[in-house]
Amino acid sequence: MDANNHQMEPLREGVRRGDEQSLLQSVERLHPADAAEKLAQLTPREVARYVEIVGAERALAVFEFLPFEIQKETLSFLGRETLRRLITLMRPDERADLVEELDESFRERLLSLLIQAERQNLLKLLTYPEDSAGAYMTTDYALLRAHTTVRQALDELRLQAPKKETIYYAYVVDERRRLIGIVSLRDLIMARPDSRIDDIMYRNVISVHVDQDIEEVAQEMVHYDFLAMPVVDAEGRLVGIITYDDIFDVMTEEATEDMYLLANLDTDDKVTSPIPRSVKLRAPWLLVNLGTALVASYTVSLFSETISRFVVLASLMPLVAGLGGNAGTQSLTVVVRALALGEIKSKGTWMVVLRQAAVGLCNGALCGLVLGLITYLWHRNPWLSAIMWMAMIFNMIVAGALGALVPIVLRKLKLDPALGSSIFVTAATDTGGFFFFLGLATLFLQEIVLHG
Incomplete structure (x- = not known):
């Protein structure tokens, strides 16, 4: 037995016996990306069993680092309640990317598990063109109103933080949800508690249109050195944000695609291809x-x-x-x-x-x-x-x-x-x-x- 198999044996044994404590010791002490590498060596059925044992909440951080193919196959082995909970907890953009890869019948099954608001949000994300800003954005962003004080804003961010992908920037909108300003977490911490948001927010906001090509968005984010880019519709209403990790994935994909095309290869051609x-x-x-x-x-x-x-x-x-x-x-x-x-x-x-x-x-x-x-x-x-x-x-x-x-x-x-x-x-x-x-x-x- 080689060293890798020896390291994997406790994980497989924990899955086989349903030993939650053993699995948590094997996985949770690792970074989610490293833990995902270990889980990826299991079969999709074993990965699903792991999710069932430790629960969707604990498994989510690792699950989102798994390759799409393993994620898709794992979903088919999950029980209805665990599947519903896992999909509900996923970030909107990650959920949309995954659901888009599923066959139509299984996609309908997943949609039926979501509450109406989440289902409508997911369907809307799926309607955007593949290479547009809308296809890559997330709808999990921190939102503030201009008339609130800094003290109130910080209290609101504490409530929003567990459900948002990032709170380094908070976006300020008016009554029609049009983007009118942006304020950083640093600005909020440094400001006087009784100051109003419209007094400290940055009004000259740079944003991209929801239908804008993602390569252009990537160029703008690199040019301005943004961690996140707000996405607006034709009326200037905030509909989502694109985070730097998504743009990094886009740039990696484009670099890989260009490398393949310069060698006159299709990007679907892999060393493991038949x-x-x-x-x-x-x-x-x-x-x-x-x-x-x-x-x-x-x-x-x-x-x-x-x-x-x-x-x-x-x-x-x-x-x-x-x-x-x-x-x-x-x-x-x-x-x-x-x-x-x-x-x-x-x-x-x-x-x-x-x-x-x-x-x-x-x-x-x-x-x-x-x-x-x-x-x-x-x-x-x-x-x-x-x-x-x-x-x-x-x-x-x-x-x-x-x-x-x-x-x-x-x-x-x-x-x-x-x-x-x-x-x-x-x-x-x-x-x-x-x-x-x-x-x-x-x-x-x-x-x-x-x-x-």
Whole structure:
């Protein structure tokens, strides 16, 4: 028995015997995230048994850290009352995310367990577009009125705190629930007890619209360094807040998605995916890549006579194409990141393309000079060295320009800028590298052969 199984045995034994005290000793002394890692090694039926034994209230903190798949499977093994209590205690945004993943019949079962107000709140959260602020917000926020005193506000926050996700900020609304101000817990503690909230609140509140794209919300939260961002509807009424932990999850998901797309992979493809599924997800882009490779191959075939007259060209042309591909990937990565962070504005796109082309020119001149020198020392042919240098410059310019242009065009077409970009850029640099090098070699073939 390995060390991990040895550590898990008391937990499994406690679940099997229904020993509440043993389970609490095994789990509650850990941070909920660490405890969730241990529970995730149990079967969903065992996790459900754990929840039943310790109770929904104690189990909730750990349950919310479990992966969605385990959460979903665990729910099906819970008794009706425990299920009702667990779902009721969950934060609104976490509950909505979980319920959204369930099949329709089980979703209806869960909805029937909630009281009307909670059910309506959940259904409303589920109606927002997947990538909107509304889909990520929570309706658990601290609320205050402008006319209350600081002393009254602190008393209200003590009552609200157990049910709210965060009380670092309290949001001030008017009679129509329109957001008119914000006050931090620090401001409340520092203020005089008899001061009114409207005297100390910050009135110039920055908020986002409920339908705003979550990536834009993430950029604003990072820009303003907010722990939470208020979300309002078309009338300016406060409908929820987005906390930094949710935005961190969004940024992680987007970074992962961009990484996958740059490698032309579907985000559903995992190391544990069945072989047929991985093949199905990867094959389409590989076939597209095959098509672009055929274009590069056809370009080479156009210069077959040139290559036959000076065979050394065949060994050198992959160098130009390969370095161009790497340069294109560098520009592509920089631009995709800038687009994701909102650093590129619509009016400045051509300057970005020109800047990357200029970088390509400089790198092409440098790398071409080194490669030309190596070529001369290798083959003692000054014309061949000069052609290598010129081809490298031309291809690096193309690589830099297209590495910037392709993701920008995809963004303008309302597509993910990372989608297929690497294939298109690599295809262009491969084809361009072969064309520039072999084209120049064809123009100066007599001189190359004469000095060869």
